[in-house]
Amino acid sequence: MNVLIVYAHPEPRSLNGALRDFAVERLRAGGHAVQVSDLYAMQWKATLDAADNTAFEAGGRFDASEESRRAFMNGTQSADIAAEQDKLRWADTVILQFPLWWFSMPAILKGWIERVYAYGFAYGVGEHSDSHWGDRYGEGTMAGKRAMLVVTTGGWDSHYASRGINGSINDILFPIQHGTLFYPGFDVLPPHVIYRSGKIDDANFGEVASALGQRLDALERTEPIPFRKQNHGDYEIPALTLKPGLGAGRTGLAIHLQDGAADA
Amino acid sequence: MNVLIVYAHPEPRSLNGALRDFAVERLRAGGHAVQVSDLYAMQWKATLDAADNTAFEAGGRFDASEESRRAFMNGTQSADIAAEQDKLRWADTVILQFPLWWFSMPAILKGWIERVYAYGFAYGVGEHSDSHWGDRYGEGTMAGKRAMLVVTTGGWDSHYASRGINGSINDILFPIQHGTLFYPGFDVLPPHVIYRSGKIDDANFGEVASALGQRLDALERTEPIPFRKQNHGDYEIPALTLKPGLGAGRTGLAIHLQDGAADA
Numbered sequence: 001m002n003v004l005i006v007y008a009h010p011e012p013r014s015l016n017g018a019l020r021d022f023a024v025e026r027l028r029a030g031g032h033a034v035q036v037s038d039l040y041a042m043q044w045k046a047t048l049d050a051a052d053n054t055a056f057e058a059g060g061r062f063d064a065s066e067e068s069r070r071a072f073m074n075g076t077q078s079a080d081i082a083a084e085q086d087k088l089r090w091a092d093t094v095i096l097q098f099p100l101w102w103f104s105m106p107a108i109l110k111g112w113i114e115r116v117y118a119y120g121f122a123y124g125v126g127e128h129s130d131s132h133w134g135d136r137y138g139e140g141t142m143a144g145k146r147a148m149l150v151v152t153t154g155g156w157d158s159h160y161a162s163r164g165i166n167g168s169i170n171d172i173l174f175p176i177q178h179g180t181l182f183y184p185g186f187d188v189l190p191p192h193v194i195y196r197s198g199k200i201d202d203a204n205f206g207e208v209a210s211a212l213g214q215r216l217d218a219l220e221r222t223e224p225i226p227f228r229k230q231n232h233g234d235y236e237i238p239a240l241t242l243k244p245g246l247g248a249g250r251t252g253l254a255i256h257l258q259d260g261a262a263d264a
Numbered sequence: 265m266n267v268l269i270v271y272a273h274p275e276p277r278s279l280n281g282a283l284r285d286f287a288v289e290r291l292r293a294g295g296h297a298v299q300v301s302d303l304y305a306m307q308w309k310a311t312l313d314a315a316d317n318t319a320f321e322a323g324g325r326f327d328a329s330e331e332s333r334r335a336f337m338n339g340t341q342s343a344d345i346a347a348e349q350d351k352l353r354w355a356d357t358v359i360l361q362f363p364l365w366w367f368s369m370p371a372i373l374k375g376w377i378e379r380v381y382a383y384g385f386a387y388g389v390g391e392h393s394d395s396h397w398g399d400r401y402g403e404g405t406m407a408g409k410r411a412m413l414v415v416t417t418g419g420w421d422s423h424y425a426s427r428g429i430n431g432s433i434n435d436i437l438f439p440i441q442h443g444t445l446f447y448p449g450f451d452v453l454p455p456h457v458i459y460r461s462g463k464i465d466d467a468n469f470g471e472v473a474s475a476l477g478q479r480l481d482a483l484e485r486t487e488p489i490p491f492r493k494q495n496h497g498d499y500e501i502p503a504l505t506l507k508p509g510l511g512a513g514r515t516g517l518a519i520h521l522q523d524g525a526a527d528a
Contacts, residue, residue: 010313011326046310046371049274062275065418101378103443104368107310111371137429154329158503165401165494165504167438167517175436179367230429239422240429252516253431 001032001220004091008098008109010040015200015208016099016152022209023095023150026216035087039108045080046111052078069119077118084116088142093219094186096176097150099197103172113180122184133237137178138229140185146224147186149173150212152197160195169193174253178227187224226261234258265296265484268355272362272373274304279464279472280363280416286473287359287414290480299351303372309344310375316342333383341382348380352406357483358450360440361414363461367436377444386448397501401442402493404449410488411450413437414476416461424459433457438517442491451488490525498522 005023009016020036027034037044048064050056053071071077077085088094098109105113117123122142126135135143151173153160160169170177173191181188192215194200200208215222228234234246247255269287273280284300291298301308312328314320317335335341341349352358362373369377381387386406390399399407415437417424424433434441437455445452456479458464464472479486492498498510511519 010311010328013325014327040311040313046375047274047304048365048371049304061277063278064274101312102374102381102447103439104374107312107371107375107378110366110368110374111310114365114371117366156503158505161505163506163511163519165499165506165520167442167520171435171517172439172443174431175367175439178431179436183366235429238420240420241422241425242427242429247427252518253435254516255427256429256431 001027001093002091003027003032003034003093003095003219004037004087005034005095005097006037006039006109006112008039008096008106008112015194015197015205016097018205019150019152019194019209019212020097023097023212023216026213030217032093035090037084037087037112039112042080044108044112045115046108048111048114052081052115054078065119065124069124072118072120081115081118084112085118085121088116092145094142094145094147094181095150096147096181098152100151100153100172103166105176117180117184125184129237131237132231133240135185136183136230138182138185138227139231140183142181143185145186146189146219146222147181148189148215148219148222149176149181149191150194150215151191152194154198155195157193157195160193171253177225178253178256182225182227188227189219189222189224226258228256228258265291265357266355267291267296267298267357267359267483268301268351269298269359269361270301270303270373270376272303272360272370272376276305279458279461279469280361282469283414283416283458283473283476284361287361287476287480290477294481296357299354301348301351301376303376306344308372308376309379310372312375312378316345316379318342329383329388333388336382336384345379345382348376349382349385352380356409358406358409358411358445359414360411360445362416364415364417364436367430369440381444381448389448393501395501396495397504399449400447400494402446402449402491403495404447406445407449409450410453410483410486411445412453412479412483412486413440413445413455414458414479415455416458418462419459421457421459424457435517441489442517442520446489446491452491453483453486453488490522492520492522 007020024034050062053067055076125140159166162168177188271284288298314326317331319340362370389404423430426432441452
């Protein structure tokens, strides 16, 4: 496999840094090619703005989608954006690795998504019609590729369980897993979440790494989260609501899992 | 009231810019004091790093929480962070206004949360014990203040309805509303969401502004989303799971709404 790890942590001498190094070594030992986008080390510009289109007419009104569309189409994207898109094309497997800060991605990684996911690349792809609302949610540029989150959090697993106060982890991660990975077409593997990150030290790092290692070894054969594809008949188009009768027995965000599939 | 609007859009000549200007005028006409943190105009540094503690020992290992704790306690936070905290102390009402990008806040606003919400200010507040897991989720520094999201999205309201493919809007916004506003103690008002933002032009801007205006006029008397407080007996401590028997009749993230309260 060609694995791209998009990694967002400011300190190499951290749990995340150690896990990232471990992951790279494990994947290469398994015969895979690995690239890492270390966003902090790259001093990744998190903020989407007019500079992202090198041909932007100064003084003009900046419409983020329109400028993204033009820049992608005309090849005038800033070099850092184009380089990341090339890595995504090269990869068949993408891992987003980050500490869960305030229940979502660190800003630098959100900024990677926002700037790299250009119009015509990650959205605004495919036809709109009465039966097909763009190539997205299971279709799109990333179709055929797989993606997985590796997330650390200081909280306990019970805090993120189905009745945990932070919200169940699958619900908290839904905007990312469904909204930024499944959306452009990735098959999304169940996340690897590492709880009580503050309590991991030299003594127990080995078992934490071992558990991650097992997930990495299994990347090619792990069953993806069975999200429903948008254009395969489960949703009314263009209302995009789940058709009546589907999702019986499931509630909340879980209705977007295919009927008959095991809970993710 | 003292209203702080934290605003995240790159273009003044946008729908968001026009709504922001409208909101400031409407609130001031209502006799309120208003401050705006226009993050793009401020060139807000989105990326949390060692520079956020001016006393950080160069070359040392950067532990984000630890450096935040020290900087807040010792008064060595970078000036931009301290200034925003002063605005939050001044405010009794906070509005976060942003376009929904990839189902969450723009990176620049996520970076405002991450850098301004220091240890000892927004988290790491209050005692930990068998019955009290810190002052959070309805308690904390922001207790007594109210907060509301004003969110624009290109999608339709049906796309974010209870069976909409993007996920129901309350679930999509839960990590923000529950995790970043209720968490430090705000009463969180129901969000004001503006759908089909791409179809708003001079002709229909008036009615869009009018609807926002009504929400702004009602800020002081609007019932907050009835989230359950963490330390008031509904959750087992320290597992932080909702006690058995509570939340009957609700599912998914809605179990964190108080029993007997209307659905948010």
